[in-house]
Structures are given as structure tokens and as C-alpha cells.
Amino acid sequence: MRKTLRTVNRVLLALAGLVLIGVGGTVLAGGLDLPRKWGFGMPSGWRWSGPGDVLLRAEDRTRWTDSGWWWPVVIAALAVLVLLALWWLLSQFRRHRLREMLVDSGDGEGAQLRGRALESVLAAESESLEGVNRARVLLTGRRTEPRVRVGLALAPHAEPCAVVARLSSEAIERARTSAGLERLPAEVRLRAVKHRAERVS
Incomplete structure (x- = not known):
């Protein structure tokens, strides 16, 4: 369903762009x-064929x-159009948060896992890694093919490569295994924590 909506959205955007262009x-x-300079005619009934036309x-x-x-009526219609366009x-x-995902429970029926529960666990495990001050986790994608977006605030002494490697091999790998997923793609964004300078007397 979401794939169909994305396709319809792209088609509508393309049509709107072509009409505007x-x-x-x-x-x-x-x-x-x-038209006068290059010697070609505009479509029949077209009003705006010269600089003097309005x-x-x-x-x-x-x-x-x-x-x-x-x-x-004009003002209301224009206001509605502006709000719809915005x-x-x-x-x-907007990144749609995945509210729940399907988990292989081993009995052939499966179970549902709340997205926020997995986000909370991944955030807690990420913040337990050495060099990570804060972590934010967002679960996106589809119920059967979830994706993870992780934002990490690193301490000044942290080694980014080591943090990402441990995050992938520990926290994300445990989440993938516990959910019974073949793959759990992750996008990791890092930023350094800035500390205010303090005056020493």
C-alpha cells in the first residue's frame, strides 16, 4: 500500500511539474x-503571445x-490551495515512523513488536557504548522490512570508527537476531558533543 502511495505521489508531482513548466x-x-522573433506561432486561442498581453x-x-x-470565495480557495501545497x-x-513490525515467533504465525519498544532498547544499548553520550533511534521502513536511523552524540575522546563498528556488531546485530530478521539496514549519523569552555581561576 505504501509503495502504491509513493508511486501515485511521484506521478502527481511529475504531472504538476510538467504542467507548471x-x-x-x-x-x-x-x-x-x-514567437515574433523566432517565427513560430502559439497554440490557437492562446492569450499570452506577446509582451503587451496580460x-x-x-x-x-x-x-x-x-x-x-x-x-x-477567491480568498478561501487560495488559502486552501496554499495549505494543501504546504x-x-x-x-x-517527513520520515514515517514504523509503529509495529512483524517478528518471527517460530510457531509459523508470527508476532507484532512495537516500534517504540525496539527504538528504546536500541537507544539504551547505543548509549551504553563507550564514547556515546546520547543516542536517538528511529525505526522506519515496512513491517516486514524495517530500517533503523541512529543519531549518536559522541564524547570528545570517542573514536567514530570503533563506535560504529560496535554499534553494528552488538546493538543492531542483537536487534536483528531477536526479531528474526535476515537483515536490518541502519543509517548512522554522528556528531560531537560541544562542551562550554570554563574559566579556571
């Missing part, structure tokens, strides 16, 4: 007077302005 390109061509003619702009419902934009960057 097409309309913007033709308006720009008319504004720069390219996007909305006077009769179009003032057709319903005397009606009391016109401006409230929601759509923000949804592209």
Missing part, C-alpha cells in the same frame, strides 16, 4: 516576444467583483 514556458515565451484581461478580472460572494511539501520530507 509548460504553462510557465509558454507565458515566458510570449513575454519575451519569442494574464487576466479586464473583463475576466472584474466579471464577478460586484457580487458579495466573489472575494471571500502539507504536500512537508510530507515529502
Whole structure:
């Protein structure tokens, strides 16, 4: 289902992009007077074929302005479009947290494991590693193919390569084995903890 939604989302984005590029390109061509300079014609009925043309003619702009419902409807419609566009934009960057995942219980039926429970265990084990001050874990992906995003705040004396190696071979490997998964891909982001300088007297 999620894969289908991603496909539909990409198709809609591609169509919206093509429409905007097409309309913007033709308006720009008319504004720069390219049809006359380069000797080609615009589509029949196209209004914006020259620099003197306007996007909305006077009769179009003032057709319903005397009606009391016109401006409230226009403002409400534009507000809804802006909110939908913002929601759509923000949804592209949002990482969906995996609420639960399927675990092989060995009886052929399986069991469900809460995503936050696995995140808490992985975060606790990550923070127990030498050189790690804080850890944040996010479980993403699908129920049958989960993925892990780990953010580690390292102490100044920590060795990043050693921390990542232990994280992979210990915490993540134990989580993969206990959940009965063949693989558990992980993305690890490291940052150093900055300490404030203190005055020594």
C-alpha cells in the first residue's frame, strides 16, 4: 500500500511539474516576444503571445467583483490551495515512523513488536557504548522490512570508527537476531558533543 502511495505521489508531482513548466514556458515565451522573433506561432486561442498581453484581461478580472460572494470565495480557495501545497511539501520530507513490525515467533504465525519498544532498547544499548553520550533511534521502513536511523552524540575522546563498528556488531546485530530478521539496514549519523569552555581561576 505504501509503495502504491509513493508511486501515485511521484506521478502527481511529475504531472504538476510538467504542467507548471509548460504553462510557465509558454507565458515566458510570449513575454519575451519569442514567437515574433523566432517565427513560430502559439497554440490557437492562446492569450499570452506577446509582451503587451496580460494574464487576466479586464473583463475576466472584474466579471464577478460586484457580487458579495466573489472575494471571500477567491480568498478561501487560495488559502486552501496554499495549505494543501504546504502539507504536500512537508510530507515529502517527513520520515514515517514504523509503529509495529512483524517478528518471527517460530510457531509459523508470527508476532507484532512495537516500534517504540525496539527504538528504546536500541537507544539504551547505543548509549551504553563507550564514547556515546546520547543516542536517538528511529525505526522506519515496512513491517516486514524495517530500517533503523541512529543519531549518536559522541564524547570528545570517542573514536567514530570503533563506535560504529560496535554499534553494528552488538546493538543492531542483537536487534536483528531477536526479531528474526535476515537483515536490518541502519543509517548512522554522528556528531560531537560541544562542551562550554570554563574559566579556571
